[in-house]
Amino acid sequence: MSANLEPCLDIRGLSAVLPNGQRVLRSVSLSVQPGEVRALVGESGAGKTMIGKAVLGVLPKSVRIVEGEMLIEGEDLGRLDAKARRNLIGARTALIPQDPLTALNPSRRIGGQMTDRLVRILGWSGERAGQRIRQLLDEVQIRDPERVLKSYPHELSGGMRQRVLIAAAFAAEPRLIVADEPTTALDVTVQKQILRLIAQLQRDHGTAILFVTHDLGVVAKISQKVSVLYAGKVVEEAETAQLFAAPQHAYTRALIAATPRYTDPYASLKPVDESVLAGLTAEIVTADKDWRPGHG
Amino acid sequence: MAEPLFSVRGLKVALPDMTRKPLIGRAPLAEILKGLDFDLPKGSVTGIVGESGSGKSTLGRALVRLLEPSAGSIGFEGRDISRLSEGELRPLRRDLQMIFQDPMSSLNPRHTIFNIIAAPLRQNGLGDRLKERVAEALQRVGLPQNFASRYRHELSGGQRQRVGIARALALSPKFVLADEIVSGLDVSTQAQILTLLEKLAAEMGLTVAFISHDLSVIRRLCQQVIVMREGRIVEASATDALFDNPQETYTRDLLAAIPLPEIDPDWLRPKAPA
Amino acid sequence: MDEARISRRALSPRLWLAGGWLLLALLAAIFAPLIAPQDPLAQDLMLERLPPFWLDGAEPGYWLGTDSLGRDLLSRLIFGGRIAFIVAFAAAISACFIGSALGLIAGYFGGWADRIISRIVDVWMAFPPVLFAILLVAVLGTGLSSVILAIAIIDWTRFCRVIRAEAMSQARMDYVESARIAGYGRIGIMLREVLPNVLPSVVALLSLEMGIAVIVEAILSFVNLSISTDDPTWGSIIAEGRLSIHQAWWVLVFPLITLILTVLSFSQFGEALKARFDPVLR
Numbered sequence A: 001m002s003a004n005l006e007p008c009l010d011i012r013g014l015s016a017v018l019p020n021g022q023r024v025l026r027s028v029s030l031s032v033q034p035g036e037v038r039a040l041v042g043e044s045g046a047g048k049t050m051i052g053k054a055v056l057g058v059l060p061k062s063v064r065i066v067e068g069e070m071l072i073e074g075e076d077l078g079r080l081d082a083k084a085r086r087n088l089i090g091a092r093t094a095l096i097p098q099d100p101l102t103a104l105n106p107s108r109r110i111g112g113q114m115t116d117r118l119v120r121i122l123g124w125s126g127e128r129a130g131q132r133i134r135q136l137l138d139e140v141q142i143r144d145p146e147r148v149l150k151s152y153p154h155e156l157s158g159g160m161r162q163r164v165l166i167a168a169a170f171a172a173e174p175r176l177i178v179a180d181e182p183t184t185a186l187d188v189t190v191q192k193q194i195l196r197l198i199a200q201l202q203r204d205h206g207t208a209i210l211f212v213t214h215d216l217g218v219v220a221k222i223s224q225k226v227s228v229l230y231a232g233k234v235v236e237e238a239e240t241a242q243l244f245a246a247p248q249h250a251y252t253r254a255l256i257a258a259t260p261r262y263t264d265p266y267a268s269l270k271p272v273d274e275s276v277l278a279g280l281t282a283e284i285v286t287a288d289k290d291w292r293p294g295h296g
Numbered sequence B: 001m002a003e004p005l006f007s008v009r010g011l012k013v014a015l016p017d018m019t020r021k022p023l024i025g026r027a028p029l030a031e032i033l034k035g036l037d038f039d040l041p042k043g044s045v046t047g048i049v050g051e052s053g054s055g056k057s058t059l060g061r062a063l064v065r066l067l068e069p070s071a072g073s074i075g076f077e078g079r080d081i082s083r084l085s086e087g088e089l090r091p092l093r094r095d096l097q098m099i100f101q102d103p104m105s106s107l108n109p110r111h112t113i114f115n116i117i118a119a120p121l122r123q124n125g126l127g128d129r130l131k132e133r134v135a136e137a138l139q140r141v142g143l144p145q146n147f148a149s150r151y152r153h154e155l156s157g158g159q160r161q162r163v164g165i166a167r168a169l170a171l172s173p174k175f176v177l178a179d180e181i182v183s184g185l186d187v188s189t190q191a192q193i194l195t196l197l198e199k200l201a202a203e204m205g206l207t208v209a210f211i212s213h214d215l216s217v218i219r220r221l222c223q224q225v226i227v228m229r230e231g232r233i234v235e236a237s238a239t240d241a242l243f244d245n246p247q248e249t250y251t252r253d254l255l256a257a258i259p260l261p262e263i264d265p266d267w268l269r270p271k272a273p274a
Numbered sequence C: 001m002d003e004a005r006i007s008r009r010a011l012s013p014r015l016w017l018a019g020g021w022l023l024l025a026l027l028a029a030i031f032a033p034l035i036a037p038q039d040p041l042a043q044d045l046m047l048e049r050l051p052p053f054w055l056d057g058a059e060p061g062y063w064l065g066t067d068s069l070g071r072d073l074l075s076r077l078i079f080g081g082r083i084a085f086i087v088a089f090a091a092a093i094s095a096c097f098i099g100s101a102l103g104l105i106a107g108y109f110g111g112w113a114d115r116i117i118s119r120i121v122d123v124w125m126a127f128p129p130v131l132f133a134i135l136l137v138a139v140l141g142t143g144l145s146s147v148i149l150a151i152a153i154i155d156w157t158r159f160c161r162v163i164r165a166e167a168m169s170q171a172r173m174d175y176v177e178s179a180r181i182a183g184y185g186r187i188g189i190m191l192r193e194v195l196p197n198v199l200p201s202v203v204a205l206l207s208l209e210m211g212i213a214v215i216v217e218a219i220l221s222f223v224n225l226s227i228s229t230d231d232p233t234w235g236s237i238i239a240e241g242r243l244s245i246h247q248a249w250w251v252l253v254f255p256l257i258t259l260i261l262t263v264l265s266f267s268q269f270g271e272a273l274k275a276r277f278d279p280v281l282r
C-alpha cells in the first residue's frame, strides 16, 4: 500500500461543538486509504459514533462542525451544496449499523428494504437490484436467499439480520463503509463469523472501511491501521501491528492492559489508571484554552 | 472442595413459547432447560458461558427463584427450594441476590439511589440504622456519599452498575447472581467493576454465579465454569482445566471465537474443511 | 437536590397561562358570593339584554351585559363556575380512582385480572359516551350527584386503558424484578415501583378529565338534564344564549369562551405538569 495514493476518506482537523459550546470532537484528523480497514477505538462517549455520523452527513442538529474539512476521494464535502453532498455520500459510502433490529423497518419485507437504496439512489432497475442483492446474500453465506428476502426482520436471528445489513452495505459497491460497532450486539461465535465476512468482502471488493469499536480484540483482528480516541481527541494513530507491539501513548497502553484475555488472566483487568486519565484531561483542558473555532 | 451451597439435580424449565401461541388459548410450552445437574460450592465463583439463547439467564433466574422449574430440584443449603411459594421464599430472598445486566433499567427512575439501596434493607428487617447501612454500602462500592440523593440519570453507566452491586450486597447475601453485568460497559469501566466484584466476593465469602459470554472475563474471575448449549450443560469443570484442556469441540470453538488483543493474521481465515 | 432539579427546568409559559386561568376561575367560583357584582338569579325586565360594557347602552355594574330576563351574565358565569368545578373535581377524581386502580391491577398482574378488566372496558367503550351519560342521568334522575356519578361511571375507562398499558411496560422493567429479589410482594411492588412511574400520566389524565367533565356537565345542562334549571350552569347559560343569539350574542359567546378556556387550560395544565414531574431531563 503506497502512501501517495489518494485517500478514500480524509478528515482534517475536524472540530464539532454542542450548543453549550462544549467540544465533542477536537481537531480530529484521520484518513482511510482505498482497500484499508481503519479502526477507530475509544471508550464510551469518546465521540466515535460522532465521527462516523459526520462522514455520513447525519450529525444530530445540535452538533455543529466549527472547523476542519472532510474529503471523500479528494472531493471536499464542505465545498459542495447540500444536494450534491448527499448524492456523493449516497453513491460512495454505506453504513453497517450497530443494532441490526432498529436499522430495519419492522413492517416491511427484507427484500424491498434491500433493493430500495439501489433503485432510489443509484437509479438501478428493480431487476438488476434484485439480482445484485441475491448475489450478495450468497456472498454473506445466507443459504436460502429467497426465504430471507420474503421475511420480516423479526423472523430472522440477530446474526442473520446483521448479515443482511452487511450485504446491503456492500451491494451498491461503495468506496467507503462506515461500520459502527457492527458486532457489539452479537455473541462471540456469531461475531467471529460476521468479522470474517466483512474482512472477506472488504478484500474482494477493495472497499475502505472505517471500523468503529471499543473492543481492542476486534481491532487487532480486522484492521490495518488504528486511531485511538479519547474525549473527542485522537491520542494515538498507528499501524495496528505497531500499536500492539509498541503502544506510544500512556492511554493506549492502559487500554490494552484493561482488555481481558483468557490466555493470560492475571495480566489483564487493570482499569485505566486515574493518573493517566487526569493527565489526559489536563492536556485537553489546556489545549481547549488556546483553541478558537476556525483558526486551526 | 467445600460443601455445596447449591446442589441442582435434573433441573428443567419450560416457558410458554409466544411465537407458537395460537390465536385462542395458551401458548405451548417450550423446554428451555433440559435437565441440568451441578453443584455450586460455598464461596466459589462459577462462570456460566454459552452462546446467545443457550439458556444462561433462564438458569440464573431459576436459581434465584424468579422462575419456577418444571422438574428437578434446587437444593439450597440442603433444602429444596424449587417448589416454594412466593410467600415461603420471602425469608430466603435476602440470601439470594442478583445484579442485572442493564444498569439503566434495573434502577427505578423515580427513586433516589438512597431509596434504591434502602428498599431491600427495609423489606428484610434491617430498617434500623438505615442511613449508616446505605452509607456503608455506597462506600463499599467506591461511590461518594452525596450520590445517595441522586437519581439514576445523573450517573454514568459504570456508576449505575456500582449501585446495582451495592444494592445486591447491602443485605450480605449468601449468593449473588451476576447476569452479564459488564457487557454494556467499555473495557476500562468493565475492569473496574470486575475487580470490585472480585474483591467484595472474596471479602464477604460470597458464592457467585457469573453469567457471561466473554470467556476472558470468566477465566479471570471464576474458579469453575459451566458451558451451556441449547439448554444443556456441555462441559463443567475447574477453570484452569477447562481452559488448558477443553474437552468438547463446542468449548474449543467458543474459545477460538474470542478476539484477543493480539495480531493473528490467521484468525479470520475460514477453517480448512476437515 | 430536589429543589435544584426543579428550578433548573424552565417554568413553561404553558404551565403559567393554563394554571393562571384555572386559579382565577377557581377563586372566583369559591368566593362567588363576595365577588359577583349582582345576584345571579335576580331578574329585572327593565334591564333585559344589556350589552357588555364597551357597547352603547351598557349599564355600570353589568360588565358582560344581561340575558333576556335581565340577569347579570358575569355573575351567572361566576356562579356557574362553582358547579363546573365541583363536577370537574368530584367526577374526575372518582373516574381517576376507579380507572387507575383497575388499570394498574390489569397491567401489572396480567392474566385473569387483566382479561376480565379489559373485557369490561371493551364493552363499556362500545357505548357512545354522551348518549350513555344522558341515559344514565335519565335513570339516576337529575341533580348534581347523579351528574357526577354518570361522568365517573362512563369515563373511568379512559384512565384504565392508558394506565394499564403503562403498567404493563413497567412490569417488564428490571427494577420490578429487582424488587422481587428484595423480597417485596406483588402489591408492594405495584405501589412502590410501578405506581410512581405511572403517576405523571395519571396526573395529566386527571387534569384532562376535569376539562372533559366540565364539557359533559355543560352538555347535560344544555339538554336540560343536569342540575335544577334555576342554578346557573355554563351549559344552561349557553342553551339560553343560543335562543337569543340574534338579539344578544354575548349571552352565548362569553360562556362559550369561558368553557373553552377552562377545558383547554385543564388539558394544557395536565401536560405541563407531566413534563415537569418527569425526573429524566430529556
Ligand SMILES: Nc1ncnc2c1ncn2[C@@H]1O[C@H](COP(=O)(O)OP(=O)(O)OP(=O)(O)O)[C@@H](O)[C@H]1O
Binding pocket: A018, A024, A042, A043, A044, A045, A046, A047, A048, A049, A050, A051, A060, A062, A063, A214
Ligand atoms: N444528539 C446529541 N446531542 C448532544 N450530545 C450528544 C449527542 N449524541 C451524543 N452526544 C455526546 O457526544 C459525545 C460523543 O458521543 P458518541 O455517541 O460519538 O460516543 P461513542 O464514542 O460512539 O460512544 P459509545 O461507545 O457509547 O457508542 C458524548 O459525550 C455524548 O454524550
Ligand SMILES: Nc1ncnc2c1ncn2[C@@H]1O[C@H](COP(=O)(O)OP(=O)(O)OP(=O)(O)O)[C@@H](O)[C@H]1O
Binding pocket: A187, B015, B016, B017, B018, B032, B050, B051, B052, B053, B054, B055, B056, B057, B058, B059, B213
Ligand atoms: N420469557 C420467555 N418466554 C419464552 N421463551 C423465553 C423466555 N425467555 C427466554 N426464552 C427463550 O429461552 C431461550 C434461552 O434464553 P436465555 O435468555 O436464558 O438465553 P441466554 O443464554 O441468557 O442468552 P443471551 O446470551 O442472549 O442472554 C431462548 O431461546 C429464548 O428465546
Ligand SMILES: [Mg+2]
Binding pocket: A048, A049, A050
Ligand atoms: Mg457509539
Ligand SMILES: [Mg+2]
Binding pocket: B056, B057, B058, B180
Ligand atoms: Mg441472557
